[in-house]
Amino acid sequence: MLPTSPPEMGATRLQSRRAFIALFATPASLSACRGTNTASSAQTTPEPEPRVSAESNDVVMFAASSLTLVLDKMWQAFRMQPGNEGLAFTANYGSSSQLRTQLQEGAEADIFASADVAQMEQVAKAGLVDGNATVFARNRLVVIVPKGNPGKVTTLADLAKPGVKFVTTPPDVPIGAYARASLKKLASDTANGNGYDAKVLANIVSEEANVRQVVVKVQLGEADAGICYATDVTTVPAGEVTTIDIPDSANVVAEYPIAILKSAKAPAAARRLISFINSPSGQSILVAAKFKPA
Amino acid sequence: MTPGMPRWTPITAAISVGAFIGIPTVALLMRAVAVDPFATASRPDALGAAFWLSVTTSLVTLVIAIIVGTPAAFALARVPFPGRGLANALVDVPVILPPAVAGLALLLAFGRRGLAGSWLADAGITLAFSTTGVVLAQCFVSIPFYVRTVRAAFLRADRDLEAAAMIDGATGWGAFRHVTVPLARPALVAGGVLCWSRAMGEFGATLMFAGSLRGRTQTMPLAIYALLESDLDGAVLLGGTFVVVAVGILGVTAFVTGRQPRAE
Numbered sequence: 001m002l003p004t005s006p007p008e009m010g011a012t013r014l015q016s017r018r019a020f021i022a023l024f025a026t027p028a029s030l031s032a033c034r035g036t037n038t039a040s041s042a043q044t045t046p047e048p049e050p051r052v053s054a055e056s057n058d059v060v061m062f063a064a065s066s067l068t069l070v071l072d073k074m075w076q077a078f079r080m081q082p083g084n085e086g087l088a089f090t091a092n093y094g095s096s097s098q099l100r101t102q103l104q105e106g107a108e109a110d111i112f113a114s115a116d117v118a119q120m121e122q123v124a125k126a127g128l129v130d131g132n133a134t135v136f137a138r139n140r141l142v143v144i145v146p147k148g149n150p151g152k153v154t155t156l157a158d159l160a161k162p163g164v165k166f167v168t169t170p171p172d173v174p175i176g177a178y179a180r181a182s183l184k185k186l187a188s189d190t191a192n193g194n195g196y197d198a199k200v201l202a203n204i205v206s207e208e209a210n211v212r213q214v215v216v217k218v219q220l221g222e223a224d225a226g227i228c229y230a231t232d233v234t235t236v237p238a239g240e241v242t243t244i245d246i247p248d249s250a251n252v253v254a255e256y257p258i259a260i261l262k263s264a265k266a267p268a269a270a271r272r273l274i275s276f277i278n279s280p281s282g283q284s285i286l287v288a289a290k291f292k293p294a
Numbered sequence: 295m296t297p298g299m300p301r302w303t304p305i306t307a308a309i310s311v312g313a314f315i316g317i318p319t320v321a322l323l324m325r326a327v328a329v330d331p332f333a334t335a336s337r338p339d340a341l342g343a344a345f346w347l348s349v350t351t352s353l354v355t356l357v358i359a360i361i362v363g364t365p366a367a368f369a370l371a372r373v374p375f376p377g378r379g380l381a382n383a384l385v386d387v388p389v390i391l392p393p394a395v396a397g398l399a400l401l402l403a404f405g406r407r408g409l410a411g412s413w414l415a416d417a418g419i420t421l422a423f424s425t426t427g428v429v430l431a432q433c434f435v436s437i438p439f440y441v442r443t444v445r446a447a448f449l450r451a452d453r454d455l456e457a458a459a460m461i462d463g464a465t466g467w468g469a470f471r472h473v474t475v476p477l478a479r480p481a482l483v484a485g486g487v488l489c490w491s492r493a494m495g496e497f498g499a500t501l502m503f504a505g506s507l508r509g510r511t512q513t514m515p516l517a518i519y520a521l522l523e524s525d526l527d528g529a530v531l532l533g534g535t536f537v538v539v540a541v542g543i544l545g546v547t548a549f550v551t552g553r554q555p556r557a558e
Contacts, residue, residue: 095523097523097524098522098523100523101522101523101526150406165423167505170520170523170524171524172523172524173523204507205423205505205507206423206504206505206506206507206511207505207506207507207512207520208505208506209501209506209519209520217505220401220405220407221405221406221407222401222405222406222407222422222423223423
């Protein structure tokens with residue numbers, strides 16, 4: 001038999017339970033008060049706004065891993081806007097293909113921000129998107145090598161040298177698809193030699209889960225080279241990696257679509273966040289992180 | 295009859311635990327048998343490569359565990375030497391370390407710029423991104439399981455029987471072979487099974503240290519993880535295969551050791 005608490009504990013138990021409820025009720029009623037507009041300020045009892053009971057305060061976003069640092073900055077700025085103080089932000093970062101799989105298998109979120117159109121299209125095809133997806137940012141690719149350049153990779157042609165340890169992701173992760181497309185474009189440039197892209201792909205020593213893992217392997221000096229987004233370089237401490245540029249003729253424009261999902265529990269807040277991201281202030285935060293505007 | 299509680303309490307508990315483990319296992323197997331291994335062009339190659347890589351690397355790890363781990367466990371249990379306390383504590387570290395942290399530690403130790411790795415690199419040996427790196431990562435996380443189990447058995451062993459054998463003329467090594475080891479055999483087998491299954495299931499440390507490349511470093515857990523995004527049915531099939539292999543090994547071990555839980 002489980003031990004029962006002595007009778008005199010009952011009174012204190014009830015008090016603590018009341019305090020517990022009061023603790024949670026107070027912020028809810030306070031946020032309700034904040035929501036009332038000036039027209040009803042003459043009322044003595046504030047009425048709760050419908051959205052507090054109908055909508056969650058937590059905006060859940062599934063976002064491509066290349067957005068990791070810029071979205072935090074974006075949220076800080078968004079939260080400072082009037083009416084957003086009570087909102088919380090939960091971000092689930094991963095490769096867009098991994099996030100797409102999670103959504104397809106029933107995960108619920110307010111917003112999906114993908115690093116390529118292909119993953120967003122699959123999510124839309126599964127009937128999970130509310131409305132249309134819009135492109136909110138663009139990115140381009142660069143080659144990175146570690147400090148000290150252990151693989152002696154100084155030009156794009158060096159990537160095809162046998163023995164170079166090249167890391168990328170599987171082709172269904174956006175950066176993997178973009179990288180292979182870019183290598184194919186470089187292969188058609190006669191200066192790089194025949195079968196350039198095949199030679200570089202033969203140098204793959206590991207297919208990492210997402211672009212951040214690729215950056216880490218290069219940063220640690222384990223890999224000789226990797227292809228990542230131009231924005232990823234800004235997140236690495238200065239000097240730890242060196243960039244080799246891919247010319248525009250061979251580069252790809254990575255398009256980032258964003259959409260509200262049908263499973264959204266905070267759709268109004270999510271819409272405001274997407275509007276903010278597309279607004280000049282939001283776009284300037286993206287540009288500061290080296291993204292290209294929509 | 296267990297004293298102090300009605301008989302249905304432990305039975306209900308056992309059934310609950312069984313159901314908790316059984317339902318996901320059955321769910322996986324049910325979906326796995328419905329998958330056609332040849333439905334996509336890449337599926338048989340990816341699954342086969344991952345399967346054989348997992349089996350060979352984990353068996354190599356097991357052999358290393360037995361050859362190196364058995365005398366190490368004996369020393370930790372019986373032979374006083376300076377630093378034994380520290381060694382005993384170190385053996386427990388990989389068990390509590392999260393696998394991704396273990397992988398990071400291995401990189402910082404044996405990676406190209408690592409503490410020991412930079413020396414190896416100068417000698418032309420690179421362990422990261424290689425099958426050897428997979429075995430290294432598996433050894434790091436799973437040999438402690440073997441050593442801990444066997445060490446406990448050696449600590450529990452009846453010294454009187456060994457002493458009796460030696461009084462009757464056996465050498466130290468003879469006593470070890472013919473008395474200590476047979477007595478510790480259940481623990482050796484249990485330790486081996488623990489070590490092998492931990493090595494087969496290793497994911498975080500191999501991914502960080504050895505990377506993931508089909509045929510070279512992509513073991514079954516890594517292949518399942520990669521297939522989740524590109525070929526979900528293939529992941530399910532490989533997961534089901536894993537379960538069948540694991541249950542098979544456990545069954546064979548139980549049969550070989552002839553151990554049955556004894557009624558009180």
